[in-house]
Amino acid sequence: MKSKFNKQPLIEVKGYEKNHSWEGYEQIIKEIKGKIDAIDKEKKIVAMDFYPGVRVDEIRENIIENFPEAISIFTDEEIFFDNEFVTNKIKDYMTEDRVFGIMSPCQFIDFIDQDKLHATRKQIEEAKGLILVYGVAASLLTKPDLHIYLDLARWEIQKRYRRGEIPNWKHNNYNDDILRKYKRGFFFEWRMADRYKKDHFENFHYILDTNLKDIPRMITAKSFLVGLESATKQPFSVVPFFDPGVWGGQWMKEVCDLDRSVENYAWCFNCVPEENSLLLKVGEVIVEVPSINIVLKYPRPLLGEKVHARFGTEFPIRFDFLDTIEGGNLSLQVHPLTEYIQENFGMHYTQDESYYILDAKEDAYVYLGVKTGTTKEKFFGDLAKAQEGEIEFSVEKYINKIPAQKHDHFLIPAGTAHCSGVNSMVLEISSTPYIFTFKLWDWGRAGLDGKPRPIHIEHGSKVLQFDRDTEWTMNNLVNQVKKVNEGKGWREEKTGLHEREFIETRRHWFSVPVLHDTEGELNVLNLIEGEQAIVESPEGKFEPFIVNYAETFIVPAAVGKYSITPYGPSKGKEIATIKAYVRF
Incomplete structure (x- = not known):
């Protein structure tokens, strides 16, 4: 039976079929030039506002250089402090940890060099003709006559990080550890860029989709906002993203009709709006935009009054897949208690989880909760020895190994030791702060990058709950139907x-x-x-x-x-x- 799984769900934006969408640089430049010609001013200012991660050279070569008569100003260099200043200013938020930082409250304006800003504004004030301002937070420099926002999905940014194609914003770390690049994006620049975007949605004239190399797609901001709003009035799906992992399995290849040549697929992020994207069909053009845009722009009709009041512009529910069928065990892990994540990472709520078993082989199992009689001293003592290579840690000595069958549901409140075993297809239903996983033991494996996977025994020792023993686990966390x-x-x-x-x-x-x-x-x-x-x-x-x-x-x-x-x-x-x- 051929898979019907829809990997490209889209929302059709009706009423905007003509003159609201363009594909390819030739069409896009023609539209931009037409709008510039229609501006009845001696001085015409166009802002091309970037989300961090846009390919700067591609835009410069294909758009900026098509306007040789213009004065062009790249904001990243012309109004912001240098890389060293920015890195030093945020160092307390980044921490020395490879994975975890502290959520930054920063705004782009915090990194603007006022001397540079005044000098560049004076240059614009004295200029005549066409001025092209491009880069991050372009409208903080000047109010444009034409405002184009260049956007892309979070997962696409991460893929560019992995390939060493781009550094973090205001950094030269092209070939840095991917986890450290991701950390800087997650705790600093993406939050800041989303705050900026949320404040400027109504000012944009066009949205330019920059996900695909050399295949830009542009729609009017009006059709973009109508598309987002229409999504809040109907059921919809975001674009799923599939990723391999050291423990990945084979189930999703068949059910979701994925590339059979890839060794495995571990994850599918199929409802994580902060990570996923949304497809909008405007006329004959399909643009891909971050699905977090809906949450930022229309939180109340999407989330509802009570959820919005509690979580603000955050989407609190996450659905994703964990495929270990013919794969391996996940890491043994635990998530922080609410007070721990608040006090140490600046998050408002923690990562509570559950494993719904979508499918399983006969020998499937889940590790969940500590065995009765397990002590903190012995458990973490052996973990420390295993981390130093002195012993092989025995998960089954300390953690309950529970058989798993299709349609079982295992509940995992923060502070509970857990691990999905081999030959399970898990639908993970959880709250959204998904980066906060404290790995305790990872079976001695390296990551796909060949580097040791990070272990956080110290964090784990401060949150793992030893009163969640065998009896408590079976009575409270297993199939409470x-x-x-x-x-x-x-x-x-x-x-x-x-x-x-x-x-x-x-x-x-x-x-x-x-x-x-x-x-x-x-x-x-x-x-x-x-x-x-x-x-x-x-x-x-x-x-x-x-x-x-x-x-x-x-x-x-x-x-x-x-x-x-x-x-x-x-x-x-x-x-x-x-x-x-x-x-x-």
Whole structure:
């Protein structure tokens, strides 16, 4: 059976089919020149505003140099302090750790050299004709007549880091350790760039998609904002991103129809809006924009009033896949308690998790909770010895090894030791601060880059809860399934999460249409059983939305009532979804 998994879900922006989208530098330059010619001023200022990670040389060669008559100003060099100043200013946020920093509250304006700024503004004031300002935070220099924002997805930035193609913003670390580059992006520049972008959405005239090398795509800002807003009125999916890993498996290759020549796929990030992207079809052009843009611009209809009040412009629910089928064990790990992440990393909430077993082989298992009688001194003493190469750490000596079957649900509140074992296909349902994993033991493996994977025993020793022993784990964290409601052809079950976690999960088994209601709150769902389902509005508020097996989709708070029905090859058969929302 050929996979139906949709790797390129898109939202069609209706009413903007003509004169709102362009592809290729030739078309884009023609449109920009036309707009410049229409500006009835002696001095014309165009700003090309960059998200950090844009290929500067590509834009310079293909756009800036097509305007030889213009005065061109590159903001990164002309108004900001030098690299050394920026790095020194943020050093306390970056820390010496290879992975973890502290969330920076910085703004771009904090790094502007006022002497440079005044000199460059004077240059603009005295100039005549066309002025092209390009680079990061371009509009902080001057108010432009034409404002173009160049954007790209977070995962694309990370791939450029890995290839050594780009450094971090205001740094020359092209070939630095990828984890350190990622750390600087996560804790510093991406947060700062998102704050800037959020404040300037209404000022942009065009959005330029710079994800694909030498294949730029541009849409009007008006169609862009309409596309984002329309997403909050219907079910939608973000573009999934698949990545290999040292423990990766083979299941996703078949089910998601991935490149068979790749050795393995470990992760699929299929609902992490901060990382994923969104496809908008405007006319005949499909642009890829960061899905976090929806959260930043339209948080209230997307998240709902209560969720927005609690989390601000953050998307609090994460769905992703962990594939160990014919692969290896994940690392033994633990996540920080709420107070620990607040006090040490500047985050408001922590990474609570759960493992929903989407599929499994007969010998699948999960490591979860410490064995009864395990002491902190002995456990971390052996981990320290293993880290020094003195002994081989025995996970099974200290951690419960629990058989895992398809549709089991293991709950993992922060502070609980855990690890998915080999031959499991996990749908991880969790809260979003996903970078905060304290690896305790990684089976002596190196990463795909050949470097030792980072271990954080000291952090782990301060958060791992030893009262979560065998009995407590089995009674509180394994298959805590309770029937909530049922009717002819359907039943609803609560499967989690634990009371220390803010996410509620509901599983529906059904062979007939099932009515749902967001009740003004964000819903995230996955089709965990069955080939296909259709999501519809009883009131006709949105077009029918088809979901295939294992696909994750978002139902914004503003949608209200919606139904899910077995569809296509699943008609007349029992299928199942799991739904997550924030518990209040």
